[in-house]
Amino acid sequence: MVRKSFHYFHPVLLIPVLLLLSVTVISSCGTDSDHYSPVTEKGIPETTEQKAFAIALHGGAGVISKDIDPETRDGYLNALDHALRIGYELLDAGGTSLDAVEAVVRYLEDDERFNAGKGAVFTSEERHELDASIMDGRDLNAGAVAGIRTVKNPITMARKIMEESRHVLLSGDGAENFASLMDLERVDNSYFNTERRREQLHRAQERASAGNSGTVGVAALDRHGNLAAGTSTGGMTNKMPGRIGDSPLIGAGTYADNNSCAVSATGHGEKFIRNAVAYQICAIMEYTGVSLQEAAEQVIFGKLDEGDGGIIAVDRYGRIAMVFSSPGMFRGAADSEGRFEVAIW
Numbered sequence: 001m002v003r004k005s006f007h008y009f010h011p012v013l014l015i016p017v018l019l020l021l022s023v024t025v026i027s028s029c030g031t032d033s034d035h036y037s038p039v040t041e042k043g044i045p046e047t048t049e050q051k052a053f054a055i056a057l058h059g060g061a062g063v064i065s066k067d068i069d070p071e072t073r074d075g076y077l078n079a080l081d082h083a084l085r086i087g088y089e090l091l092d093a094g095g096t097s098l099d100a101v102e103a104v105v106r107y108l109e110d111d112e113r114f115n116a117g118k119g120a121v122f123t124s125e126e127r128h129e130l131d132a133s134i135m136d137g138r139d140l141n142a143g144a145v146a147g148i149r150t151v152k153n154p155i156t157m158a159r160k161i162m163e164e165s166r167h168v169l170l171s172g173d174g175a176e177n178f179a180s181l182m183d184l185e186r187v188d189n190s191y192f193n194t195e196r197r198r199e200q201l202h203r204a205q206e207r208a209s210a211g212n213s214g215t216v217g218v219a220a221l222d223r224h225g226n227l228a229a230g231t232s233t234g235g236m237t238n239k240m241p242g243r244i245g246d247s248p249l250i251g252a253g254t255y256a257d258n259n260s261c262a263v264s265a266t267g268h269g270e271k272f273i274r275n276a277v278a279y280q281i282c283a284i285m286e287y288t289g290v291s292l293q294e295a296a297e298q299v300i301f302g303k304l305d306e307g308d309g310g311i312i313a314v315d316r317y318g319r320i321a322m323v324f325s326s327p328g329m330f331r332g333a334a335d336s337e338g339r340f341e342v343a344i345w
């Protein structure tokens with residue numbers, strides 16, 4: 001009779017198996033974050049291919065009707081495609097993730113389709129107050145501005161605060177003064193006006209509600225292994241003057257840490273603040289070793305309510321997650337392995 005070989009197991013064979021198991025357990029329990037080692041839910045190290053660079057962007061999440069006319073839809077897709085290409089080319093040429101984040105966000109701020117820079121939504125008093133933030137995953141340096149009224153590109157202001165001041169977040173008159181000191185391009189508040197946003201405001205006022213969609217954000221990994229993220233927004237339509245959302249708050253709307261990932265969020269800001277969404281995703285990755293996708297799903301589907309919004313994120317290996325619970329999220333993803341895609345629903 002032929003005995004099937006897998007039924008035969010000599011005890012000596014247990015030695016290498018036990019050794020392997022102990023190495024796995026030690027590496028997944030290690031506390032040294034420099035030696036972060038991703039493990040799956042079952043504690044098995046993931047096979048992760050390192051990508052040279054990667055970038056993900058969003059142009060806001062919300063109720064985006066599938067019935068929009070094809071011309072409008074294509075306009076959005078082309079804008080996302082163009083923005084993604086700017087970031088892709090910069091990273092491909094060896095540029096830094098910070099430069100890519102700033103350049104792509106600036107491009108989207110200048111496009112009035114999006115609720116950031118030109119095209120920002122109106123406050124209940126029919127003015128504009130813009131929020132933005134940027135973070136460097138190398139050293140957790142960060143800069144942010146809240147409620148700025150006259151800076152054409154708030155993301156550049158956020159970067160100036162990060163690099164040229166001792167602070168992380170500036171608001172109000174102090175922020176306006178700092179913008180003058182830094183010689184940033186200024187505009188009259190009416191520069192941000194668009195008819196579309198004015199109509200949106202009037203509709204929201206009739207319903208006594210506040211809406212959102214069109215915030216922009218970018219997360220990127222560069223060829224030097226550094227992560228960065230940035231977010232820029234006009235906030236919520238019909239918001240109270242002085243209201244600050246999640247976008248300029250490090251840990252809520254934006255976070256980047258080379259030990260885990262870079263995240264930019266979009267959606268109902270108050271919910272993202274309460275749940276420290278961007279930081280929480282990075283922390284879940286770092287502390288539990290699950291993948292970026294898994295960490296993002298745990299937060300977006302487990303901590304927030306359906307329809308609250310979503311995130312785009314890139315981890316230290318160049319893996320991208322784009323997770324949202326709203327009907328749509330304008331988004332794009334590209335990496336050094338040839339991925340290049342934009343989508344809405």
Ligand code: ASP
Pocket residue numbers: 060061115212213214215233234235236244245246247253265266267268269270309
């Ligand atoms: N999160 C932004 C805010 O609450 C809005 C958005 O992402 O659409 O200000």
